[in-house]
Amino acid sequence: MKSIDIEKTFKSIGMKKDGHFLLASGLHSATYFEKFRILEHPEFLVPVCEQIKEKFGSTDFLTVAGPTLGGVVIAYEVAKQFNKRCIFAEKTPEGLAFLRGFKIEKGEKILVVDDVLTTGGSVFKTIDAVNKNGGVVAGVAVLVDRSENPIDFKAPFFAVYKAPTKNYSPDDCPLCKQGIELVKPGGK
Ligand SMILES: [Zn+2]
Numbered sequence: 001m002k003s004i005d006i007e008k009t010f011k012s013i014g015m016k017k018d019g020h021f022l023l024a025s026g027l028h029s030a031t032y033f034e035k036f037r038i039l040e041h042p043e044f045l046v047p048v049c050e051q052i053k054e055k056f057g058s059t060d061f062l063t064v065a066g067p068t069l070g071g072v073v074i075a076y077e078v079a080k081q082f083n084k085r086c087i088f089a090e091k092t093p094e095g096l097a098f099l100r101g102f103k104i105e106k107g108e109k110i111l112v113v114d115d116v117l118t119t120g121g122s123v124f125k126t127i128d129a130v131n132k133n134g135g136v137v138a139g140v141a142v143l144v145d146r147s148e149n150p151i152d153f154k155a156p157f158f159a160v161y162k163a164p165t166k167n168y169s170p171d172d173c174p175l176c177k178q179g180i181e182l183v184k185p186g187g188k
Contacts, residue, residue, distance in 0.1 A: 006161050009044050010144075013037045016163075020175040022184045025119045027167035030175060032185050033144050035070045035115035042077075048160050049077045052113065052141040055158040056082075061109040061138035063087055065130060067096055067122040070115035074143065078113050089129045096125040097132075104133035117142040117159065118167065120151040127153060 010016050014037050021032040038045050063085040066075030072088045079086035087104075089096035098104065110130045114123050127137050137155045145159030148166060170176065 006048065010038070010161065013041060013044065017185070020180040020182050022182050023118055023167065024186075025121060025167070026170070027118070028170055028173040028175060028182065029165060029167045031146070031163075031165045032183075033116045033146060033163075034185060035143070036186075038143065039070055039073045039115070045073070045077055046081075048143055049074065049081055051160045052078050052158065053081045056111055056139050056141065056156075059111065059139050059156070061111045063104070063108060063135075064111045064113055065089060065098075065126060066113045067126045071113060071122070071126070074113045074115060078111070078141070082111075084111075089126045096122070096129045098129055104130065104135040106134040108135045109138040110135045111138050112140045112153075112155075114140075114142045116144045117147050117151065120147065120153070123151075123153060127155075
């Protein structure tokens with residue numbers, strides 16, 4: 001699957017939406033990537049994750065870790081392709097943590113995966129959880145990187161699809177000023 005096919009696929013399944021959106025980060029944007037449109041289609045998610053496998057094929061790691069919610073599905077698929085273990089980090093009052101008896105050995109190398117990267121918040125929290133448990137991040141992979149500026153995770157980074165997208169703070173959002181209705185995607 002080449003990158004042009006990914007763009008077409010994302011459009012055809014309605015993963016990329018235009019409007020005025022409140023992102024999980026609290027920022028506003030004219031573009032929203034609805035990750036669940038790809039997570040519900042294994043026939044598209046599998047080839048997208050194959051690109052992550054290709055990129056990190058020669059990287060030494062034992063386990064794939066992702067944050068809830070979308071990261072669970074991606075971590076599972078990537079781990080399956082590599083024939084590695086899959087764990088996931090969940091929200092706690094302090095950030096993200098590996099619950100449910102997930103163990104990380106001291107020095108265990110971990111590939112961190114996530115769905116859509118905006119400010120890097122959930123990836124950084126997953127990295128913190130790996131580090132707190134004595135693990136070492138061997139790489140970071142996401143399906144979509146919509147960050148405006150490159151984010152340094154201090155580990156090799158790969159995005160299957162790069163779409164630098166402008167985000168606005170709520171006080172300085174041109175879409176708010178135009179009176180366009182703000183939509184909070186997801187949930188419901
Ligand atoms: Zn706005």
